[in-house]
């Protein structure tokens with residue numbers, strides 16, 4: 513039985529198959545609308561994340577299946593002290609596949625060890641959030657037509673942003689990608705990421721100002737600075753509006769420099785560029801549903817001709 | 818050299834860096850068992866100058882040597898059964914260690930989930946880096962006391 517705990521659970525070949533399937537779902541949604549008739553997904557959200565949970569539930573419903581689950585630990589058996597291991601054993605009797613989100617790192621791995629059904633990690637604390645990475649990759653592939661030979665700028669909180677770490681680790685298996693890390697010095701990318709790039713022979717640069725590098729980027733991945741990562745409010749206030757991507761900056765960027773963002777955004781992307789054809793962050797959400805549909809089919813080993 | 822009698826069944830840990838035998842004694846939790854134990858400190862050694870030796874009379878299969886490998890990978894292990902050495906080996910970096918290191922990341926699932934074994938895996942054999950199986954927190958030898966259970 514297969515689980516999805518980190519994006520690295522898949523080889524690049526398997527990722528290609530997954531993205532091919534997601535792209536076919538986008539083109540021919542009707543073909544897949546009964547693929548999961550009679551199947552159920554359990555969404556076990558110990559910590560609330562409405563957007564991600566709805567995306568999983570929509571994905572299953574688009575495939576003809578149903579969804580059940582809980583959101584927020586206080587409504588669930590976890591509030592009564594039940595372990596993740598026991599919860600997944602029980603849920604295995606109700607559902608065919610589970611998506612689990614938990615604020616503790618490694619929770620999805622624990623679930624997979626005791627589960628009778630495939631487990632998808634829908635976010636485990638600051639550790640991994642593989643479906644976010646898969647939808648980021650799918651977006652890049654659909655917009656650029658490839659997952660190699662480009663310069664990607666990654667901007668914002670590169671220290672605590674798990675989506676960034678996961679994306680870099682996953683991209684660092686494709687050819688000829690140049691990384692440009694743009695962050696305030698306090699939030700620079702951790703050494704283990706740059707060590708990994710050094711080891712694998714990727715080129716990268718680090719800088720502070722987005723305007724210094726925006727002209728050379730083929731893609732720009734923006735992230736927000738999260739309040740909960742900071743111990744003192746002053747640091748947060750000082751850094752939260754460090755970057756604001758606006759029309760003026762976008763004028764200097766290439767005509768096909770797409771802007772991605774894991775959402776929700778705060779002030780780092782001005783709403784004035786939402787209508788710019790290069791603003792891809794809402795399309796990302798749509799790709800997220802397709803990728804989750806493809807993932808559910810793959811883990812359940814369901815093939816549609 | 819100080820003379821300590823031969824053992825019938827047990828393990829002899831040889832070529833321990835001088836001064837580390839007590840540490841190994843501690844982390845093998847030998848203080849909790851009633852085995853006969855001999856610790857020889859600062860024994861003369863041709864290749865090491867000084868070394869420590871630890872002898873334990875016990876059923877050799879009951880002792881997990883993962884802790885030894887983490888503290889002192891250069892140790893030679895002699896397994897003795899019926900008064901003869903049945904196996905002599907250098908310690909290897911184990912691929913996984915069970916129940917030796919305890920994850921100290923407060924955000925790790927192992928901090929709240931009951932009955933979960935503490936597992937670390939060898940993430941980078943070249944740099945001898947171990948990480949928690951659950952949260953991938955890095956074990957650093959410099960903070961050994963914090964990490965060993």
Ligand SMILES: [Zn+2]
Pocket residue numbers: 618920921922925926927949950951952953954
């Ligand atoms: Zn851990």
